Amino acid sequence: MSPESQSDTASTVRLTVNEHPEEVRVSPRRTLLAVLREDLHLTGTKEGCGVGTCGACTVLVDGKSVLSCMMLAVQADGRAVETVEGLARDGTLDPLQQAFIEQDAFQCGFCTPGQIMALRGLLRRAPHASPEEIRHALDGNVCRCGAYLRIQAAALEVAKSAEARRNR
């Protein structure tokens, strides 16, 4: 028996995920995080706490960073969701991903997708974010290995290169 068939109120949710249209049948209690991981097999988005306190599940919904464990899948109907798997283009990493590697901005890597998506959200809103904005923008994302300074440095590197491009 599939989870969806148990509920009379299971509904169809249509959303785009990393620019692909998806259609899923979900019961109302399931989160966007669960549907991404269990139904769409996008396990890059992690569950760190399940209650909105660690940021590991951060994705972009209509371009804004969202905790996918705190959003019901039905709320994502008609929306555009971006996950860490969608960042690379034709096998080329996104500049933020590349900066993470160069700055050694992760250790175990479990929180990394959430950190990257939170920063993607910030940099989309504020492409030239200041060091202070970056430090505080990450306060919702726990990194228990303690790569914070390197995560900040990676984000700053990307923000600065955006700044440099603007000034050119």
Next chain:
Amino acid sequence: MPRIIRQKIEFEGSIEERDVVIEGDDLPVWQATETFTVVGTPVTRVDGAERVGGRAHFTADLYPPGLLHGAVLRSPHAHARLARFDASAAERAPGVRLVLSAVNAPKIPWYNGKSWLFDTELRYAGDEVAVVVADTPAQARDALDLIEVEYEALPYVIDIDSALRADAVQVHAEGNVLGGPERYERGDVELGFREADVTVELRADTPDVLHHSMETHGSVAHWNGESLTIWDSTQHIFGVRRQVAGALKIPLDHVRVVSPFMGGGFGSKNGAGKYTIVAAIASRQLGRPVRLMFTRAEESQAAGKRPQSSQRIRIGAKRDGTLTAIDYWGASNLGAYRSIGSPLAGPIKELYACPNVRTEVLNVFTHIAPCAAFRAPGFVEGTVALDCAMELLADKLGTDPLALRRRNYADTDQVLGRGYSSKFLREAYDLAAKAAGWERRSPTPSAPVAGHGKRRGFGMASQIWGGAGSPPAYAEIRLNVDGTAEVRIGTQEIGTGAKTALTQIAAEVLGLPVGRVTVSLGDTDLPYSPLSAGSQTITSCGPAVRMAADEVRRHLLDTAASLLEAAPNDIRLEAGRLFVAGVPERGMTVAEVTGRMGNFTLMGRGFRGPNPEGVTIRTFGVQIAEVEVDLDTGEVTVLRVVACHDVGRVINPLVYASQIEGGVIQGLGMALREEHVTDIDSGTVMDLGFDSYAVPRSSMIPEIVSLAVDKPDPIANNLGAKGVGEPPIIPTPAAIANAVANAIGARVTSLPITPAKVLKALGRLQ
């Protein structure tokens, strides 16, 4: 020819003798004079693209077809007996396949025979009562509420003081102190205090501190016929295999444990959990893969912790600062189960020169969740007592705290009465003091920062730790026809960068770029390696990889010699090219040589050689913290931490710095914020996640300067390297506590140093 030798092996503060198989002679140690092209360079992580791309598959990410999900029912009582258990309603619930409990689960001994996989006596709030396995995670969780349990509540004991009372409730029949008090004494402590001109005394308390690894504890188990595969978030795949095979009474070769990526452990994932065994049993019974991952709340209740400590220390010294006596008492709250004690007294016995030392450590059982190893167990706590007392002594003597440490420099291991393989702590003191601007430190208390009611202070602490590594560890390398190399070693990459460092070692020996070398790990199908703990992964596995690569290199030179029509001794291998010495144009690339070999694969095997006899191998280091304290609010802000450690040769300075930062940040959390709270009246856990347990967050992280002495150890192992994982956490809380004391002129040695405690120390709060 394999031979068995007896080795004294030091691991996380305790020494044991072990038989180890050695297959030949070790390679000579890479000495300081050698030059390298890959080793010692800041190579970025070889698995970086997988980790930043969301393509690193952790245990938590595995959803094999037909997967079933488990959820755990835990005791709400600190101590209780199961009076009635009825799972029939749960078993009838939608999607439920199985409910395992003491009623129907096989009786498997757990916690060294003190309990069972499912016990009817529950010894802490969070103890496992039953596991539901269902089609979906939600169904499993929902069904937990349908299990009917009646508990007979029993008397319990939560804290160290109560557990040590003569009339205390006994947690186990053997009593409440594991193995009785651990006592150590050298010299004559009473005489030492009589000879002292100055005596200081303090009490230090550290709380329960949680690991809170981002990937929670868990396993996915899947049987295929007689063979069991377990994906496990673990620091020790071979240990999990041994425990699972033993628990289920099946041969080792029927169990494969896989863990290519794992999301943090810090000591809490050193072996199989009950969840591992339960997933395996359920999978066998149901013929389907079963996933059992902890929730974040369970991570707070039942995943281990650094145990709360209570310590008292007294130090006597001459007027010139020479130590004459140390008297120490420490107790560690192990919780309900633990087979080894906390080595709290380790630094007290060995870090500073002192002829008269007496220590007593009590490892105390209580009815709270079992503790686990946590990054330098015992030594972090012990260093808080020791190094805070040292700075108190310096203040009382009116001497510089760094000068006091230099005066009491221990040139030899005073416990075993022998030398160190190497010790460059003086060099670390010099480098750190210079980088921190130690000369800016003013005597305690410092002057107020002009204009805004704040004071700044400097504090320091030293560290001593093992990190020698040891045999056994084995590696294999295959060189393919296209000149790429595959390293096969059954260690774990727990986030420390071990995979990258091992790649560098193989690439160095084989003269290949890093991109031509692949390391496979995290699978018991690969050669044995020890657990990734005790700062021993590189020091145990690295030498084996080097030896395996060396054998491949020799085969490669022989093969090239036959193609280049020269003697093997005359062949050189540099930057991926083999050539005749003195005639660089007579040569070919590695790929050209292997390309001539058809499908023949050059192979090499290596092992970790024995540790040198008669010496003690230690890492050393120092950290200096600069803090600002707000006298009105009591808030402490760490401005800067300078770390300098002697960990032998640094294989990768980039990854080294990451390890240092991570250790400093975890230590900073412990110093200022982290405290796992058990309600003394009910025995239940009050913090169930990151909302109520304050791990460090991005905006509170200070500048961290990561320095290394970077001198190879001349004999420790063939790399000249020592471990780096644990050293940076050890001195952090003590250094911060000392900086606060220097700033405000009052000492808080009860962690975490909260604003309330600071204000109390200042006499501004009752």
